[in-house]
Amino acid sequence: MxxxxxxxxxxxxxxxxxxxxxxxxxxxxxxxxxxxxxxxxxxxxxxxxxxxxxxxxxxxxxxxxxxxxxxxxxxxxxxxxxxxxxxxxxxxxxxxxxxxxxxxxxxxxxxxxxxxxxxxxxxxxxxxxxxxxxxxxxxxxxxxxxxxxxxxxxxxxxxxxxxxxxxxxxxxxxxxxxxxxxxxxxxxxxxxxxxxxxxxxxxxxxxxxxxHKIEKHEAKIDWTQPAAVIARRVRAFDPFPGASSVIDGEVVKLWAARGEAQDPAAGNAMPGTVLDAAPSGIRVATGEGQLIATELQRPGGKRLPAADFLRGFDLKAGQVFEN
Incomplete structure (x- = not known):
């Protein structure tokens, strides 16, 4: 044949x-x-x-x-x-x-x-x-x-x-x-x-x-969306274009994340607010629930587990990712 x-x-x-x-x-x-x-x-x-x-x-x-x-x-x-x-x-x-x-x-x-x-x-x-x-x-x-x-x-x-x-x-x-x-x-x-x-x-x-074809502009995370939606987009955009957000003027890519219900202790934090930066994952407030980011990357750097990422990026609770 x-x-x-x-x-x-x-x-x-x-x-x-x-x-x-x-x-x-x-x-x-x-x-x-x-x-x-x-x-x-x-x-x-x-x-x-x-x-x-x-x-x-x-x-x-x-x-x-x-x-x-x-x-x-x-x-x-x-x-x-x-x-x-x-x-x-x-x-x-x-x-x-x-x-x-x-x-x-x-x-x-x-x-x-x-x-x-x-x-x-x-x-x-x-x-x-x-x-x-x-x-x-x-x-x-x-x-x-x-x-x-x-x-x-x-x-x-x-x-x-x-x-x-x-x-x-x-x-x-x-x-x-x-x-x-x-x-x-x-x-x-x-x-x-x-x-x-x-x-x-x-x-x-x-x-x-x-x-429809994936476009680069879709990479930007909209923190007003529910955490479950953002987590799916993080997985969908791996390896291209990579879900990303800006914090303190630096673009950070998220390569692995999961959505969870909002912690009542977080109150009414603005979407994009870092609630906790722990080695096990970085918790960020969203429009519904919270996103736990477990693998991240700085420009020019490698994908890193949250614990390794935090050794080179001084991320603290209260900082805010841009929407």
Missing amino acids: RVVFAGTPEFARSALEAIAATGGDLEVVLVLTQPDRPAGRGMKLQASAVKQCALAHGWPVAQPRSLRLDGKYPEDAAAARDALLAARADVMVVAAYGLILPQWVLDMPRLGCLNIHASLLPRWRGAAPIHRAIEAGDVETGVTIMQMDAGLDTGDMLMEERVAIADDDSTARLHDRLAELGGRLIVEALHAARAGTLKPVPQPQGGVTYA
Whole structure:
């Protein structure tokens, strides 16, 4: 079975490695990924996780800036079209690729394009399903293998598997579990597609939500929100962009926190007020309840447990985080 793979980040690399692990039973004939981007302190061009994987396996790689033949980079799209025609793929697997697939791409493989999506569709269509599921307080999520169409994650469902979201799950932690699951499911789906046993199921009309892309401005903590909401956002924004707040002119990132009921002894403290700075955690008043921050970071520093953080940051009760 000739497979074209389109993906870019670590989530997609896990699926590509799972396909590689079939030992050639599923033959990768072309890999599409985003162009190299500047990264790191030196801002040097860096290949995507998928490109690194493809090169390690000796697979051909194409990195078009667009696949639209009538778009801004028609020469890139035309070269990609030629590469896809030469690949003679039976199927294309798509995972967090980052480019919109025009209809000519969707129609090219004999079995179409199968997408690995990290949610239980139709909930959390869009770019950031893992983050938004945690932020919303969902108790479960999962992976859906979907037959792609021209819409935004609107195609028929082919397979799905559910995963519980733990109370302490961050996006980083949940991402890794879902990436592994996505790799296993796509291999199963490809074998089923070859055997002709996949049964497409239209997505339900109800329950549609959109997981909009995470923006940097969302990192700022609003201390007037309930502690439980803030704690979920702390977990949802790990590793990017990191929930943050300013105190005494310095930006502090919170990487681990939990919400608790308000201590009656705290009275009517203004949201953002530090109630206690103890090695076990820093208690901060919120709009409802109190937040216990247990892992924090100063600019240029490392993530530290509260006890270590306090050794280098003289935080005291009564100080106030900005809203």
